[in-house]
Amino acid sequence: MGKIKIFDRNQTGFSVKTEIIAGLTSFFAISYILIVNPMILKDAGMPVAITFFATAISSALGCLIMALFADAPVVLTPGMGVNAFFTYTLVTGMHLTWQQALTISLFSGIVYVIVAFTKLSRILSDKIPLNLKKGITVGIGLFLVELGLEKAEIIKSGGSRSLLSFGSITDPATIVAFIGIVICLFLMVKRVPGDFLIGIIITTVIAKLLGVKSSNATTVSINDIGQFTHALFQFDFNHFFNTKFLIAVFSMSMILIFESMGLLEGLLTDPRKFQKSFQASSMTALLSAGLSTSPTVAAAESASGIQSGGKTGLTALTSGIMFAVSIFVAPLIAMIPQAAISPVIIITGALMMKELANIKMAALDDWFPAFLIITLIPLTGSISTGLEFGFIAYPLVKIFAKKTDELNPAIVTVSILFLLNLILSATI
Template identity: 35%
Template sequence: MNWTERVFKLQEHGTTVRTEVVAGLTTFLTMAYIIFVNPSILGDAGMPKDSVFVATCLIAALGTMIMAFYANYPIALAPGMGLNAYFAYVVVLHMGFTWQAALGAVFVSGCLFLLVTIFKLRELIIRGIPHSLRYAITVGIGLFLALIALKSAGIVAPSKATYVTLGDLHTPQAVLAVLGFFLIVVLDRLKVPGAILIGIVAVTIASFFFAGNEFKGIFSAPPSIAPTFLQLDIKAALAGGILNVILVFFLVELFDATGTLMGVAKRAGLLVPGKMDRLNKSLLADSAAIFAGSLLGTSSTTAYVESAAGVQAGGRTGLTALTVAVLFLACLFIAPLAGVVPAYATAPALFFVACLMLRELTELDWNETTEVVPAAVTALAMPFTYSIANGLAFGFITYAVLKLFTGQVRQVHWMVWVIGGVFLFKFIWLP
């Protein structure tokens, strides 16, 4: 038995080294944008962008590697979008805290997150999630991915009058994204191995000829991480005014990561009796990543919904995650090459995966409105509020209220009432 089989149990999961590596490369390409976007966002808060770039690559590699070896899950971790914006634009720029204090808040929330996981409170939360909401999480993540993809391709654009509207379909980016989508669907239907990866690479190559993309080289030396490493201010984070910030970080981390892990794991067929132990390990992996990320100098790390692209490409084990981790480490030296893949090249892959994730809607009992309506609220709120955590919050509250007023209290797991109450507290009393 070779090393990969012994560690990742490829045969047991019906996969191969080639499939896992292609899946890892696919996941990486769909989320590589974070190594450039995260430094830009945190840089607006006054953090040294070069150091944040290094911290982003290192924590993505470290967290994903823990996920690979400890949980054997095909899920990648990196600093979360939304959480980094809250860190920079709300906590630092709006509320006036230093970025060092904000990092301290991430550290404290990470410690709380770790304790909740170690004492298996997250397991209780997962057991308490109704089956209808579990299906809704997968569907909601699919809709969320669809919105991200359409926005990246320029097919959906902002509008003051209607919030969103149709973008300019005459741009090379939009045209290439549409052609890439059709290419992926056709190749997948013809069962061509690596269909999603082929689509991404094809659009990237075409972008040099039709969309003005420029090749900027391959290698570059990594900058120093010293300006952000261990620069967090825990004392300032424990000050009264920032306690609300810690709670917000904690709640979003808890439900955003949990929702993503459950949705992607279900899509991979891993959320079944007998394999839940791996999910529990994956919860600890992403908890440890938040803690470590704050020490390196970046905002909260979380599981990435883009991992669904790798799962669709066949990823079923930690070898997929290990491939992603190695590529993030390589980005410390090949950032110019990683940055050559435009967002509109990965958009077709994400939109294809999003379409397939909507099939979970067929699992719902459409005759029971107290199950279907909370599920629909969960799924719809995720893309419309641009937050997986918000979708879960609205879903839990809706589920609890409908069961309460239809005399079905005894059918509801006690954890639903606790979670619903926590979210109500968050929406009513927290800014």
């Protein structure tokens, strides 16, 4: 009997060492989610001990499913933006309990799975115009740049004078971030294997020498896992199928389906892996509700591992193993300062913005919807908001330009759904 091949090793440039390094790079780039997600869900009334383990375990399972089912180098974690919707819209805004919010996540996950495992996913993917797809990639890239600059404290709130302002060049964290950018760029130009991972390690050492402390301190330990095991499947069906419940499920389903589709379209270098990656993402989103966390999506930071050479599921598997290990070494991971992670996020975002060159710029009706996506994703801090306005604008400008022949039922339907989602979201 021949050896069973789990990962496609026939891809150009494949090497086990590169895949593992890529997986480690992706993990460290997104590792902040282990701290940030529990902090956001804490505002929903969920104990930090529960949500820390839920974040780590759902991410580990998601990466495992992505690796073995889709053979794709994409990390799945509870999504930034989705967790904010969970906490600040469902719980704070709609006055639901976190158990009821988990129930909404459960049904949204079911809708997501149905779309992913039917022809709907392929129809939506094939019929989305190329300019919108490229706009999603560039918008996510710009969002990552902004996120990285904020983590490095290179930019900060401008207060009443401007939206953003430059940080202090004398701030040790900012200095460390600039040094990290230089180190990562040098390693990339020299084509050093594991450039990003090496950059994170060196920058972390420099940060410690300069006295830069991590803001990710956590008191969670493995001894708290008992709280997590007693919080599984905490669903509450008291508001089952009333108007508020249906609107919330619809809104979250739209966010999950189209944000995930946009992320995967932007991340995957091999379009053949989209279908199974989308399905893997849907399964993990469904599982996350039972694990007591907000839904998982593809992490935009996966691009850092892909840029480091990750091509197969071995990259995702490596990240998944690291998430599993993090359950036992949470305080150690929390020691890595944001200033050491931010250079990787900034450079990764910049690399994704290369897709600007592939956006047709000759006619306004071609580039304006993509422009809305590109600008609104970082400016609102919400991928779904950028998608809403870009997709709503697309059929409008085509009608204005008398180019209705470039429209198809799928894009029109999606645009209408985004419009309904925008309206309904404003009413809840």
